[in-house]
Amino acid sequence: MQQNDDVLTGRGTMAKTILVVDDKASLRTMVKAYLTEQGFRVVTAGDGQEALFVARQEKPDLILLDIMMPKIDGYEFIRIFGKEQETPIILLTAKLEETDKVLGLEMGADDYITKPFGMRELLARIRAVLRRAEKPAAAPDVLRAADIVLDRDRRVVTVGGKEVNLTPTEFDLLATLMSEPGRVFSRASLLEAVQGIAFEGMERSINVHIRNLRTKIEPDPANPRYIETIFGVGYRFCGDN
Secondary structure, eight states, X not given: OHHHHHHHHTTTSOOOEEEEEXXXXXXXXXXXXXXXXXXXXXXXXXXXXXXXXXXXXXXXXXXXXXXXXXXXXXXXXXXXXXXXXXXXXXEEEOOOOHHHHHHHHHTTOOEEEESXXXXXXXXXXXXXXXXXXXXXXXXXXXXXXXXXXXXXXXXXXXXXXXXXOOOHHHHHHHHHHHHSXXXXXXXXXXXXXXXXXXXXXXXXXXXXXXXXXXXXXXXXXXXXXXXXEETTTEEEEOTTO
């Protein structure tokens, strides 16, 4: 794992850039110091407006984003910047309400971590999201089902001949499900497949990502043809539609 971790931090190659966005200077300083020690290049911003400027200039590989900030909050940042770049985002949130986390995921964030958090857990989350975003295919691999075509090598999905914009998490979820049509995947197994790690309480985030995925690939998301819910268990892909 050391070699993979070095690739995901930048040791021995060009360092990955992480943008840390939070209105608390003490947290920015602490996270920057730790991630710099781990081999990352770290830039920071104290509010959403500054974050937009820095993100556009620096083009980070991943963004750690606080939700509650002055000027432009985390949700508005995702709405604006998500139209410009497909940069992975991990939400930093002190809020306990499930709706806040779900809203962030629905808007395109890849993961969230609740304050206060441990630095080792934060590092694991960062590495997992970077791994999902940059996972290379061993060989050109195209999956087809009905009018859905998923190209693992190019990381492109088309539905009815039109390319759809998926987040790294959504792409890996669809690839996992399409790789074994008819198999029922538990939420825990899907989380492990797309993140490489699983944390207690994170399984529910799979529901949000599946809902987002359905809105992008299903003719009628309310009555899905492709991604079927198996109540009490998880999901399966129906490839014979």
